[in-house]
Amino acid sequence: MSEETTVIPVRGTDGMRDYEVLVGRGLLGRLAEHLGPRVAKILIIHAPTLAARAEALREELSDRYQVLLAEVPDAEGAKRVEVAAFCWQILGQTDFTRSDAIVGLGGGATTDLAGFVAATWLRGVDVIQIPTTVLGMVDAAVGGKTGINTAEGKNLVGAFWAPRVVLCELELLDTLPRNEILAGYAEVVKAGFIWFPEILDIVEADPVRATDPATPEFRRALELAIRMKAHVVGEDFTEQGLREILNYGHTLGHAIEHAERYQWRHGAAISIGMMFAAQLSLLTRSLSEADVERHRRILDSLDLPTSYPAGRWPTLLASMRRDKKARGALMRFIVLDGIGRATVLQGPEEQLLFAAYQEIAS
Template sequence: MSDTTVIPVRGTDGMKDYEVRVGRGILGTVSELLPARAEKVLIVHAPALGERAERLREELSDRYQVLLAEIPDAEGAKRVEVAAFCWQILGQTDFTRSDAIIGFGGGATTDIAGFVAATWLRGIAIVQVPTTVLAMVDAAIGGKTGINTAEGKNLVGAFWAPHAVLCDLELLDTLPRNEILAGFAEVVKAGFIAEPEILDIIEADPARATDPTTAEFRRAVELAIGMKARVVGEDFTEQGLREILNYGHTLGHAIEHAERYQWRHGAAVAIGMVYAAELARLTGRLPDAVVDRHRRVLDSLDLPTSYPAGRWPTLLATMRRDKKARGALLRFIVLDDIARPSVLQGPDESLLFSAYQEIAS
């Protein structure tokens, strides 16, 4: 624990307090975070983590009855059939409200594991152990759980805070480079909406900023986690402040849907952030220099900043169905400046189209 950073999440809206632990080589401390009364633990994991999940099972087996649930990779996991598979395991092994789930994997894994925990017996404890950058700084922390449907992403879900979150940065050392860069889109988002130091770190040396073994990487990730911890602590069920976390996500989710979830979330959100910046520029809120900075930072991370021109009608239709819309009104988080997010509600369709032309390829 000597090299462990503990980031507290202070609960509101009925959410209990919990902590996010960040460090290197701390996976072995996960038992310290499980509920004291737990007797059974289900580890929900993706196929690529089978061996690590088995080792974790063995480490915990002297104190708990531990079961494994291997689920499909990436967005293929976030289906009601996968949730039903996990419910079946919990039912057949008599999991009670005192028992717990460990979500061990990327953002899709932590999303589905959290949803299963939220719905089994109307809620049992979950300890999230994210294994990707995206999951560490975003998906595993806020307690928004969900599954996808044919109509869109995360349209079925629940707010269910984790019992704790453990981010072992060593788990990222073997992650493919493109996975780290895609995850860094959410770190960049934190920089633009609240933590400008992140942008400075990336601009100073993109290679070091995205190397999991460096102090720069850890600093950027901890800043992003701390930002999300503050926001979700103040507004757990997204009644106001938490909405700023949707920066880049309105168009980003529409792109993911258009790509049948074959794109990395971060790649879609990167384009969504540039689109939101262009919207803010066209409404006179954001200076050209900040819009240019979006492209410069994202380009340095090899993240996309444009999308095909002919896809606009499909994207617009999908955005209108998005859960972030209010009635018939689309809502976008935009910036009035760096670290000054605001809401743009019901923009004219011609404005939306004009902004899209600025990112169209």
């Protein structure tokens, strides 16, 4: 595959604009091309590990714009109302107007926060997302869902807000630790389970090449996952229907993240959640035992966890009941009728959930 930039369009629905996801190398040097003509100020919200990269961007843009930097905590520590308030304070003190722009530079938590700050400041300013992790590129930065966490759960406060553009700069992945690549790859594999089985074929053929950012196999899987997200978001921006399938593995996964006080990587929790969802699909739908085992084999090949302690079930169940995916008193799970065929299971009996959990309990 060539190093040319891949342009993946996202169709705006529910009053949101169309935008594009660009995948390639050398994209950061073209950031100014994507800023609106009236932009005077830019706030770059970035993770601590990206301070040097943010400073370099500021220097590149400083001849045309007033560039402000907001360093925020790493990972889920960024998604707190106190951090959002810190960003709002910077915007207020610098007279940030509706024609200015925010840039989110970091992993999924950073882009979630940047999108939320953009959505809420003056009821909406432009945001350009520059995800720096696999997870951010295929999931958090693409869909326009923004949010922060509360003590009661993950992403309970948020807004839908489409970015102006998403720049997936592959060079940013070259220096990521392998465990970081693998944690984010859980969302790539999810796209394979619910939409593009070709991703699963790529992983099964050679897990090492599939997870190496320098290979065409990695780029193919990454772009397929982004295309899936772009299509689903374009059909259902505010999660009234199709978009719900993106929650495959997330109901239990979010409960595990909450139980672990957000110290776990998102992908590790979602990996266990997908194993649980596969077992639930076996019990309630037509997913075969072979496909359940395929889940386990692929996730194992990526060094992702597939089990969780048996004694934690009551805590997880209580957390799932509070999950934002529940409707009224009914819990909702995305399950599979087969690989690539996702559907909604609403209000399953608790004994069914417990039986599925027992199959992944350690």
